[in-house]
Amino acid sequence: MATLEIGSARKAFPALKSGYLYADNAGGSQCLGDVVSRISDYLLHTNVQLGADYFVSVNSTNRVASGAEAARELFNAESVDEIVYGSSSTMLVENLTRAIEADIQAGEEIIITGEHESNAGPWKRLAARKGAVIKLWPATQLPEYPNNPYAVGLQLDTLKPLITGKTRLIAFTACSNILGSLLPVEDIVKTARALAADAGVRKLEFCVDCVAYAPHRQIDVRRWDVDYCYFSFYKVYGPHTSVMYVHTPALTGSLTSLGHHFLDVDTKPYKLQPGGPGYELVYGCTGVPPYLRSLTPSGTLEDAWAAIATHEQALLEPLLEYLRGKTERGVRIVGEEQAGLGRVPTVSFVVVGERAIKSRDVVSAFDRKGNVGIRYGHFYAYTLVDMLEPKVDVNDGVVRISLVHYNTVEEVKRIIGILEEVLA
Ligand SMILES: Cc1ncc(COP(=O)(O)O)c(C=O)c1O
Structure with a gap:
């Protein structure tokens, strides 16, 4: 080790x-100093619009594309086409709830937690718009500490009874930004999917907040089998910009594009990215994985x-x-x-x-x-x-x-x- x-x-x-x-x-x-150098290098040498054929623009386009690859690696996603950049995690979830709106039916249930509001407020507003039902998965006292009522955490047994054939989405945190506790994401997803399937669910998706998780542990969206997952680089040694993973079937099957009508975005993350992210910040994020890799032989x-x-x-x-x-x-x-x-x-x-x-x-x-x-x-x-x-x-x-x-x-x-x- x-x-x-x-x-x-x-x-x-x-x-x-x-x-x-x-x-x-x-x-x-x-x-990271290297992140700052990359941001400054982008602005000093490649600060042009993306997508043109002239030399500098090709360079800028590649640099911004490498930002998606950096996030793909940190999520362990399959494809860069599953990576969305945005100004903040809060904004990304709000955008997600706009894009998913057409695929939420009245009476369907969305389970949220009392953790950071970024993964709760947007779902509450969506439910109000669509006549969906919000259910709260509360943090409850941990049985190991009967003498401390504040020793609380999200427990799988408390989630189970909330799952029905109407559950459409479960929004939770992989790590609490207050309690510091890590959740067994893979177990939660497996258990919830099985319970919901038994109850005859139409479609169940998961949106996992990894903002407090990403600075400490390896994310693995594939092993976890989640549909949406996000974190903010300013908590992971980078700049103020955020990323969301969207599993391809969710991108193509659950979301309606927020992009301009003439853009061909059906299988692309631009569906959730109305307007460009801060290019220099996206490129700056490419400094994070090399730093992490440098930490061990x-x-x-x-x-x-x-x-x-x-x-x-x-x-x-x-x-x-x-x-x-x-x-x-x-x-x-x-x-x-x-x-x-x-x-x-x-x-x-x-x-x-x-x-x-x-x-x-x-x-x-x-x-x-x-x-x-x-x-x-x-x-x-x-x-x-x-x-x-x-x-x-x-x-x-x-x-x-x-x-x-x-x-x-x-x-x-x-x-x-x-x-x-x-x-x-
Ligand atoms: C657990 C958690 N989720 C979400 C957020 C929101 O991130 P952002 O500031 O990028 O919207 C924070 C920020 O403190 C957080 O700690």
Whole structure:
């Protein structure tokens, strides 16, 4: 098993040289120097319209096409014709719900979660337009932690009874941006497809939010057997642009084009891409896979993700151990309490009880240090936070410390040191 060489990993990120402790990575990661160079090179040398026959345009066209290939590789999709670029994940899902509208019938059911609203709001609005029914798959208390009501997660047994012969689409997250928990996507899809088929379903599709997943683990849309899947490169060491995978049968059989009527897009991702994405950003994304491949001697993405997962566990364990040790002080981890491969180092907690502390005040203590960035709130997983019992003020939300592979064990110690002061 290859280990991550943290020094060279960090060198690839110019922002990390300052020594600032970036611990709000689930909000957005730092950007690779190579990605920035590619963006600037595109703008300085190939900034023309795509699709013409002159030399520079051919070069630009190829560069933008290589952005689709980079995303294809990260999704493990079969074809670049299954890759859509857009300005944000939120916008991509909104576009998807417009394009799928004609294939949603009144009375059909769409299952959503309380996780990040990008995979909920657009489906709610679609259901309202079409007379479809929204069902919520709630995060429920994990049986392993009977003493912590905030140790919640999405559990397959809670999903099963929601599936009927009318289920048309299940929209869920592969990883929670608050709880840090990873979902067994393949199992969920297999189980749901079997249950729905037994119930005589017309058509069942899955839309999986991988925004909080993609910085930590390898996506595999083919193994997962999902129809739509998306993530944002600004959380995966790239620029502010996002990608969606659309499985070919869904592209051709479920979606109506959002593109101009005279464009021949029936089997092309342009169906979901009304207008060009930011070309320089798309090209910039081509810097992400080579960086990941550079992380281990084998040069494979598989080994890179394995090395990242191992390093991240080393960050997670001391932080969770420290927080579990503060139970009497009123600290409650929101989500899975133990490190392990079912979890990434996105750690949220609240401080309750007689000496409760607002999440905002915990974060202020970090802000006063001036060299550590963490954040509080609901992080757009509004429904998840709003449904926590006993209630927390949804806008004050949780304290979230979110680490990625370029964080170090020394940084975790610094974070714990500040928490020691706050929780004294
Ligand atoms: C889990 C999750 N899904 C979706 C999004 C939305 O991504 P975007 O900002 O690209 O719309 C975020 C952003 O924080 C997120 O954390």
